[in-house]
């Protein structure tokens with residue numbers, strides 16, 4: 293059974309159609325990535341799925357009792373506000389220390405519990421947002437441009453964490469990203485959105501689709517191939533071929549340096 297289904301959904305902002313006749317569903321454990329140019333309706337799509345926006349036409353249905361974890365695009369915290377990670381995770385509802393620690397571990401941020409929110413690096417901050425989304429033990433985890441502002445190794449490490457979470461928690465993941473070559477390697481299905489669904493399918497299929505290339509050009513496909521190569525092999529650099537041009541998704545050291 294699908295976790296969420298959109299049936300012929302149209303959404304307008306101030307009478308302007310932003311999404312038009314969109315059909316979509318996501319299955320348990322699936323990783324789906326939404327790509328599309330600025331203003332193409334990606335955030336509107338996510339907000340419609342979580343129920344923050346009502347469609348003007350069509351229907352949105354959720355599996356009964358569906359638990360959704362949401363990682364926003366960004367979150368501003370007043371730099372003068374003293375707020376530890378532990379306290380942040382208890383907003384708006386209190387959580388016990390064990391649950392907070394478990395969520396931080398799952399997000400790859402186990403050692404950040406006592407840190408000040410305003411002292412975190414961009415990557416650490418996003419992992420804390422991820423931990424907060426995991427507190428409800430989501431069946432569907434939604435991420436809206438969650439790696440904005442991170443460098444490419446930081447983004448790649450973040451998405452590898454997401455892939456691991458799908459493996460360990462079994463949750464489905466729906467994410468929006470501009471970093472096509474990084475994100476697509478972790479996706480089961482990619483949807484190219486531009487007010488309507490232009491094309492969808494396996495990452496390789498979408499990367500070579502004419503609709504996708506019309507929007508993004510063809511440069512990404514080479515980067516995707518490189519990343520897949522790096523992503524799939526055993527990381528044994530002694531096997532004799534040239535890695536000089538491989539994309540290198542590194543594991544960030546959450547204390548601030550990178551390995």
Ligand SMILES: Nc1ncnc2c1ncn2[C@@H]1O[C@H](COP(=O)(O)OP(=O)(O)OP(=O)(O)O)[C@@H](O)[C@H]1O
Nearest residue numbers: 305306310328329330331332333334335336337437
């Ligand atoms: N609350 C709103 N009121 C009026 N117009 C809106 C509102 N939210 C979004 N829009 C408009 O709807 C269109 C789609 O916006 P949306 O944020 O969904 O796109 P996006 O693909 O997520 O963009 P980006 O990649 O820039 O984040 C844009 O033209 C935007 O200006």
